Amino acid sequence: MTSLDTRLRAAHPCFWHNPDYYPSAPVNDAVGIRQAAERLTRFAPCIRALFPGTGDGIIESPLSRADNFARALENYWGMPVTGTLWLKRDNELPISGSIKARGGIHEVLKYAEDLALSAGLLHQEQDYRCLLDEKVRALFARHTLAVGSTGNLGLSIGTMAAHLGFQVDVHMSADARQWKKDRLRQLGVRVHEYEDDYSRAVAEGRRLAEQDPDCHFVDDEHSLDLFTGYGVAGRRLKAQLDAKGIIPSAEHPLIVYLPCGVGGGPGGVAYGLKQELGPHVHCFFVEPVQSPCVLLGMMTGKGAELTVEEYGLNNRTAADGLAVGRPSALVCRLMQPILAGAMTVEDQQLFRLLTLLQDSEGIKAEPSAMAGAGGMHQLLQQTEWQQLATQAHHLLWLTGGSMVPTEEHRAYYRKGQA
16 A cells, blocks of 8 residues: 555545646647637626626636735745745635636526527527516526535525526535525525535435426536536636736746635636646645545546545545535546646644635635645645746635635634634
């Protein structure tokens, strides 16, 4: 048994380098990221009308440098944080406050568009605010969107679908936060709760949806519509980097740390980034020590055939969005040549990092969003990456947190202080 295998089974923090990683691997747009970007642009007037807080109706988050957080990490870790540190603040994404606002909302919009086009109530050259007309809403009300979720995807799907007039069923695993369930119910969403983990919620949601011909199941394990919605982030990040004068190169690469659950969100982002930035962006997934489903799936070559429980792990973590025991087969396949590697982090580190971020930058994140910072700590200790990391731009993807209720975030913060 290898040292890595032993550490994984013992739920100790690990670093895995993907032996199939090929930085120059060609990444084409066969999956449809360009079409997803165009669809989101068409929907912008409709989104602006439904959610005035989005401004121009484009769902996007800021990119900011984090020198204060870098210094706080140096003090905490007792080691230099080399290169420059950046935050992609998907914790502040409009509508649902997490990275799931990208893929989840895109899939809802695509389903709505397809229905309206098929019914002759829309053509693509129209102002998409026509989708708010009573005739169109009556059409949507006859259809249901369903999803299985640990929390944030259900919140994104439920919020957008309910505002468009759909019926919505969200099947939530035991670890989903109560405030997310409460918010969905306030929107009229039917929330189904399970004592088991994410995989059971997905399986039951899929089974029930198959019995209703007017129900569309958003399948986090297999959906290209989710994947391409996340992938749009790569196109938009390139523009944000350009605006700051950052051009990733061999001497100054971009190293991206992505919190990972089933793999769809980080997989889509990584695919989009490689498509836009090529060999000079290196993407890593970061998972909880008890839930490293994508790392295990890719390391063993078994993909979705292996669960973390089969590795002796319990799939329990405070990072609710990352509590997934079986990875997406689609993501394991697509990531094989383009994912640089993966790391695991302990829960207690997530809380400490959350507190440091709040104190140093005044930014509110949830525990799962801090996995990337824990992954960076792992990478900086790897001999084969240290030289490259010295002049790199390090980008932590903050996947959620701005909508966490104040009292709940205070509890996270106090736990981090302790």
